[in-house]
Amino acid sequence: MYRKELYLFNNGIPIKTIFRQYTERDFDQLIAIQKESFPPPFPSKLWWNTEQLQNHVSLFPEGAICAEIEGKIVGSMTSLIIDYHPNDSKHSWEEATDDGYIRSHLPTGNSLYVVDICVAPAYRKLGVGKWLMQSMYEIVVSLNLDRLIGGGRIPGYHKVSNSLSVDDYVQNVLSGKLKDPVMSFLLHCGRTPVCPVENYLEDEESCHYGILMEWKNPFKQKNECLR
Template sequence: MSERFVVVQSSTEMAVRLAEIQRACFPDLSEEELMRPEHYLSHQKVFPEGQHAVLDTETNEVVASSSDLRLNVDFDHIQHRYMDAVDNNYLTNHDPAGEWLYGADIAVHPDYRGHGLSTLLYDARHRLIRKLGLKGHVAGAMPKGYHLHPELSIEEYVQKVMAGDLRDPVLSVQLKRGYQVHGIIHDYLEDPTCGNYGVFICWLNPERQP
């Protein structure tokens, strides 16, 4: 796997392919919230270091990507809309002095799942955090399995996922990577599989902790 797939900084000629990957990954996300080529071009302009892509060296095709920006975070006030956090997907609210990396997007094309590509991207994000000396990584995780359990409140669902009683296709993976749940974000985005909720998660840079 490590020989076939490599992480690179995304570039302008990848923008159309990156948008195709996101659309394939998030068919239930509202049209307004999907990233388009012009959004990826903006990401590469405002914070190129925070934009990663995975290349399949056998085909030279982009098969996965992640987008991040730097922000300062108030953990006492986590309620926000996704589109506000990412400035309508353009990331032009990126703060070069921000002490946290905010995960705007991570997407692995459905045809390439099961190859550990999300692990490559998370490792790249964590390396960037260490390189820049940031406090850590935060994101609004999408609880994509919540719609399968209408009998549960979102709080009950997340507690069961945290306890290992239920497996969520997104949140469970992030918890295994050392992320912690900080709270529930209401009306985070428009996706019925998530009930429009987000789960505010945090990974702490061990090099910044006392």
């Protein structure tokens, strides 16, 4: 059972925050946070539903983590295990996650795949998302997996898509010339880019692209030979 307590800071004031596995009693709050965090034009059909959440806690409870402050759920992160190899990079979110139902979870796989990360807007300045990501890194190490991997939105891309290819956009973010709300956040969390993926997710702001990004388990350096 995964559970840790630490203090996050809000305007210099420490706030005790619990990171733990979410359960069925948390479903209503988790769905409400999704709606608040991903407003239109993000497709409402991509918000969690009860059946998906039930699969998360039944099929892979170790990969279903939430953040709680004063009894209130303020964020969550969900994952599954896949067998990943570099030539598997061209896939959609739907294909990798079984449309969020994670029936594709493979306990014998080599990589932890991010299904979703979501933080209520009012709590983002506390660094909840970064600590959720850190929790997933700890799970990677605990399960002796090769890496954490998953596709992120690039919602800033639609603003410059007429003048920049997606590869140029990614390079501009990496060089610091541009900032992207999601990609820049993932870089701050220690993730590194693998490649852009066309038609990764139904997302107009990202022009339906995703950026596949990973974090390699530093205790399994032998996997560098796969690159």
